[in-house]
Amino acid sequence: MANAVAKIFHFILHQYKFGGGGEDGIRKKMRDVYRKQRGSSSSSSSSMAPSCQVENCENDLREAKHYHRRHKVCEFHAKSPSVLIAGLHQRFCQQCSRFHEVSEFDDTKKSCRKRLAGHNERRRKSASNYGGDAFH
Ligand SMILES: [Zn+2]
Numbered sequence: 682m683a684n685a686v687a688k689i690f691h692f693i694l695h696q697y698k699f700g701g702g703g704e705d706g707i708r709k710k711m712r713d714v715y716r717k718q719r720g721s722s723s724s725s726s727s728s729m730a731p732s733c734q735v736e737n738c739e740n741d742l743r744e745a746k747h748y749h750r751r752h753k754v755c756e757f758h759a760k761s762p763s764v765l766i767a768g769l770h771q772r773f774c775q776q777c778s779r780f781h782e783v784s785e786f787d788d789t790k791k792s793c794r795k796r797l798a799g800h801n802e803r804r805r806k807s808a809s810n811y812g813g814d815a816f817h
């Protein structure tokens with residue numbers, strides 16, 4: 682009887698030791714898996730990094746100002762008088778915070794004609810009730 686108990690005790694002790702070693706191995710493995718997952722997730726998030734919407738622009742917006750990241754334009758192209766987007770010559774409008782075709786701007790203005798006209802129109806409307814010349 683005592684012999685049987687000792688056998689079971691030994692068996693349990695053996696299992697415990699073995700299990701202890703195994704646990705270390707599992708922990709190591711889990712750490713490797715965790716590291717791999719982190720690595721893959723960080724590499725996928727880098728492809729999600731904001732980039733300038735101008736064609737072939739490789740400026741990294743991760744270091745850029747919040748404004749430029751938000752509007753997906755690098756500082757350089759936000760100031761360019763003409764950039765190529767979707768095959769069209771466009772300029773970044775500071776009023777709309779987006780790109781318009783260069784033809785929507787007057788000369789070297791940084792705001793589109795529509796916006797500038799909108800300002801004038803509002804001023805005209807407040808001066809007179811006649812709305813017939815809204816297109817001028
Ligand atoms: Zn750019």
Ligand SMILES: [Zn+2]
Pocket residue numbers: 774775776777778781792793795796
């Ligand atoms: Zn605009």
